[in-house]
Amino acid sequence: MTVRTARALVLVYFLGYAVFLTYPGMLPFNRFRPQILGLPFSFFWVALWVAGGAVVLLTLHRAETRGRKEG
Amino acid sequence: MQRWQIVTGVVFAYLFVTLAIGLLAGRRTSKSVAGYVAADRGFGLLAMYFVTGATIFSAFAFLGGPGWAYSRGAASFYILAYGVLGIVPLYFMGPKVARIGRKRGYVTQAQLVTGRFPNRTISLLLALASVGAFVPYIMLQMSGAGIVFSAVTENHVPFWLGAALAYAVVVFYVLVSGVAAVGWTNIFQGIFMLTIAWVLGIYMPEHLYGGIGDMFRQIHTTHPELLTLPGLDAAGGRWSWGAYSSAILSSAIGFLMWPHLFMKSFAARSDETLRRTVILFPTFQLFLIPVFLIGFAGILFPQPPRTPDFIMPHMILNTGLPALVVGAFCAGALSASMSTGDALLHGAASITVEDGLRPFLDIPERLQTTLMRLLVLAVGALAYYLAIIQQRSLVWLLLTAYGIIDQIAPPVYAALYWRRATTPGVLAGLLAGIATTVFFFLKPGLRPFEIHEGILGLVVNIVVLVAVSLATRPQAPEHVEAFCAGEEEGEVAVAAD
Numbered sequence: 001m002t003v004r005t006a007r008a009l010v011l012v013y014f015l016g017y018a019v020f021l022t023y024p025g026m027l028p029f030n031r032f033r034p035q036i037l038g039l040p041f042s043f044f045w046v047a048l049w050v051a052g053g054a055v056v057l058l059t060l061h062r063a064e065t066r067g068r069k070e071g
Numbered sequence: 072m073q074r075w076q077i078v079t080g081v082v083f084a085y086l087f088v089t090l091a092i093g094l095l096a097g098r099r100t101s102k103s104v105a106g107y108v109a110a111d112r113g114f115g116l117l118a119m120y121f122v123t124g125a126t127i128f129s130a131f132a133f134l135g136g137p138g139w140a141y142s143r144g145a146a147s148f149y150i151l152a153y154g155v156l157g158i159v160p161l162y163f164m165g166p167k168v169a170r171i172g173r174k175r176g177y178v179t180q181a182q183l184v185t186g187r188f189p190n191r192t193i194s195l196l197l198a199l200a201s202v203g204a205f206v207p208y209i210m211l212q213m214s215g216a217g218i219v220f221s222a223v224t225e226n227h228v229p230f231w232l233g234a235a236l237a238y239a240v241v242v243f244y245v246l247v248s249g250v251a252a253v254g255w256t257n258i259f260q261g262i263f264m265l266t267i268a269w270v271l272g273i274y275m276p277e278h279l280y281g282g283i284g285d286m287f288r289q290i291h292t293t294h295p296e297l298l299t300l301p302g303l304d305a306a307g308g309r310w311s312w313g314a315y316s317s318a319i320l321s322s323a324i325g326f327l328m329w330p331h332l333f334m335k336s337f338a339a340r341s342d343e344t345l346r347r348t349v350i351l352f353p354t355f356q357l358f359l360i361p362v363f364l365i366g367f368a369g370i371l372f373p374q375p376p377r378t379p380d381f382i383m384p385h386m387i388l389n390t391g392l393p394a395l396v397v398g399a400f401c402a403g404a405l406s407a408s409m410s411t412g413d414a415l416l417h418g419a420a421s422i423t424v425e426d427g428l429r430p431f432l433d434i435p436e437r438l439q440t441t442l443m444r445l446l447v448l449a450v451g452a453l454a455y456y457l458a459i460i461q462q463r464s465l466v467w468l469l470l471t472a473y474g475i476i477d478q479i480a481p482p483v484y485a486a487l488y489w490r491r492a493t494t495p496g497v498l499a500g501l502l503a504g505i506a507t508t509v510f511f512f513l514k515p516g517l518r519p520f521e522i523h524e525g526i527l528g529l530v531v532n533i534v535v536l537v538a539v540s541l542a543t544r545p546q547a548p549e550h551v552e553a554f555c556a557g558e559e560e561g562e563v564a565v566a567a568d
Contacts, residue, residue, distance in 0.1 A: 014159055018323075021152045022316035023301075030300045032291050038276075038283030039360075040291070040298050046148045047360060053155040054353035057162065061350055 006063035013056045017049050074394055075225045081398025082223055082405065089406055090240055129411030130215020133264075133404040134380050135465030136359055137366025139302075142379035144294070144370075146302025146310050147363055149318045150466070154356045156319070157326025162349040164327070166342035167487060171554070173337075180333045180483065181426035187486035187554045188494040191430040196501050197479060198427035201330045202450070204475040205419040209454035210461065211468040212415065213238055214380070215408035217458070222377075222384035223401045231459050237405060241413045242451050246444050264403045265358055271400060272361020275368045275390060283364060290370050297370065305464065313520030318470060321525035325476040328483065331418035380465050420446035474512060474525030478504040481532045485540075490551050496540030504532025 001009075019025040029045040036044040132150070139147035168183065177183050181197040213234040220233020228236070273283070280286035291298050301315035327333060339345045362383075369382040376385035383404065387397050420443045428434065434442065481500055485492035508528030511518050518524060 010159070010162075014156060017156055018320070021156075022319055023312035026300060026316075032287075032295075032298055035284050035287060038285075038287060040145075040287050042145060042298070042300055043148060043363075046151050047357065050151060050155050050353050050356050053159070054350065057159070057350045057353075060162070061346060064346075 001059065001063045003060075003063050006060040010056055010060050013052070017053065021046060021049055075223065075227070077394040078388075078398040078401065079224050079228075081395060082220075082402045085399070085402035085406065086237075086240055089409070090243070130212050130218075130404070130408030131411075131465055131469050132359060132362060133407045134215050134218055134383050135211070135469070136362050137369070137383045137386075138379040138381075138464060139466050140363040140366030141369040141376075141382040143304065143310065144297025144302040145300045146304075146315060147366070147466075148300065148302075149315055149322070151356065151359045151363070153319045153322040154326065155353050157323035158349055158352045161327055161336070162346055164487060165336045165339070165345035165349070168333070168336045169339055169342060169345060174556070178334065178337055179422055179425045180328075180330050180479065181422070184482045184486045184497070185430070187551070188482070188492070188497045190494050190498060193482065193494070193498050193501065194426045194430045196498075196505070197482070198422050198425075200475050200478055200501075200505060201422050202419050202427075204329075204472040205415050205450070206454050206457065207468040207472040209412060209415045209419070209450065210458040211465050211472075212408040212412035213455055213458040214465060214468075216405055216412070218380055219384055219401050219405045219408070222381055222388060223398070234455060234458060237409050238412065238451055238455060241409045241416065242447055245413045245417050245447050263399075264407055265355075267396075267400050267403055268358055268361045271387065271392075271396075272364040275365055275386065279368055279390065280371065286364075286368060286371070290367060294370060305467070311521040313522045317521075317523035317526045321473050321477055321523040321529075322470070324480050324529065325473040325525060328476050328479040329418075330422050331414045333483075334418065334421075378464075416447050416451055419450045420444070423450075470523070471512065474508045474523060474528065475505070477525035477529050478508060478532055480529065481536050485536060486554075489540075490548075491540060491545055492536065493540045493543045493546055495543045496536045496538075499539040500532045500534075500536030503535040504528040507531040 020029070026042075026045075030042050032040045032042070034041055039047070136147060136150050139150065171177065171183065171186070175182075175186055177186065180201075181194045184197060185191075185194045214230075216237030217230040217232075217234030220228045220236065221230045224233075276283045276286040280289060287298065296303065296309070301310040301312050304310040304314075336345060339348075365386050366382050369376065369386050372386065372389075374385075374389065376382045384401055387400055423446050424434070424439055424443050428442070429439070478501060481504065482497045485497055505528065508524045511524035511527050515521075515524070518527065
């Protein structure tokens with residue numbers, strides 16, 4: 001993945017983060033079932049975006065450091 | 072020996088060890104102001120990671136978070152949500168700030184802003200806003216320490232005395248060794264907190280209700296309103312979506328603007344360190360999950376705590392755990408509030424001197440350090456007094472602080488990313504933003520859709536900044552160039568969102 005794509009991915013991801021964890025984007029996910037890992041779905045949904053944030057940032061970092069070695 | 076005495080013994084032993092680590096670290100850095108404030112710009116990744124983590128995970132996360140989960144249910148999810156959103160801009164902005172800081176020898180946020188917008192009033196306003204936001208944040212930490220002491224000793228050490236004791240320790244080691252102590256004690260405390268929180272967060276629902284899923288099913292049956300967003304408000308009524316959503320946004324925007332965190336960019340050893348801190352940050356954030364689980368476990372528990380902020384120690388103390396574990400955990404929560412407290416006190420004092428006084432007075436280097444130490448004592452005393460007389464929840468204190476700290480964001484982003492911004496624009500925006508925030512803080516009933524006063528202030532701040540900047544003469548391009556010099560090519564305003 002190029003640095004440019006990775007940066008775009010981070011931008012889109014965190015825009016989605018802001019939209020889907022606040023009103024009104026959160027509404028469809030504001031439910032108790034299905035429980036995942038025992039957590040209410042809404043709780044899990046928030047935790048999922050947090051964990052996904054780590055993955056997206058790691059992707060960006062790998063794209064950047066790889067580019068630096070080649071250059 | 073009674074059980075509470077054993078627990079108290081463990082807590083004191085822990086405090087002693089933390090104090091020792093802090094003092095040993097103090098011998099290693101230089102005595103100059105740069106050494107005191109930025110630890111000679113020498114923090115490595117491990118130190119940065121735990122400094123950031125343990126500074127953020129304070130009494131707010133350890134006591135306030137579970138307190139909200141217990142009394143306001145799903146409303147507490149906002150705390151889990153905002154941190155990661157808040158720290159992402161650091162990935163882009165941090166290296167840039169560090170570069171400019173290294174080149175020009177900046178140690179504070181206001182120096183960065185006034186480097187681009189030379190104006191002493193801006194510096195003073197930033198200092199006032201920072202200290203104004205620090206006071207409720209320090210109050211939160213002091214209340215946290217008081218709660219832990221009073222819960223652990225079964226009120227043999229009352230709230231006011233516990234808060235005073237913990238802060239005597241903090242003030243002592245901030246005075247003796249500055250930010251290096253902050254770093255080393257946080258490494259120790261960070262590792263400790265993370266481990267025990269996960270163990271207890273999983274153990275407690277299992278032990279009391281047969282598992283996390285079963286616990287939530289029972290809460291869902293008896294208190295369905297607690298598990299539906301946006302949760303409850305302080306009075307037990309329904310919280311509003313406007314308040315919930317804007318709590319996330321206002322905390323996320325203000326997050327990096329905390330001077331004690333922002334100044335860490337100047338202390339980082341390399342850009343790589345800063346970037347890795349951001350990438351690893353969600354791992355710290357996820358640690359709120361077990362902490363919340365303990366708060367949720369309190370909902371079905373027969374005896375209620377003294378106030379919701381007591382729920383964490385209440386659960387730990389009353390579920391038959393071994394005294395050693397209880398003591399160690401309470402010490403962890405205590406040290407969480409102290410480690411954040413020391414960074415805050417240290418930040419408040421350095422900012423008052425560097426940004427509030429130095430632009431106006433010529434103070435010799437030796438006197439500056441003395442002055443900073445006196446300010447640590449003074450700010451600590453003020454926050455202590457207010458913490459003793461106020462009755463609000465820990466989370467409420469931090470949300471209030473964010474309203475003020477948010478107003479620093481437009482000047483910082485304008486300095487770094489908007490070439491057309493002018494000094495009058497930034498000054499006018501800052502004044503209007505702070506005035507708006509304070510107005511809606513004092514008149515909460517007038518807020519549209521219960522939107523957080525920080526967001527309302529921010530809207531006014533940005534509109535005024537842009538309008539006045541466009542109406543005034545642009546800055547000389549050489550000035551803007553010189554400020555941004557040292558930037559890598561192609562580094563565009565990705566983080567401006």
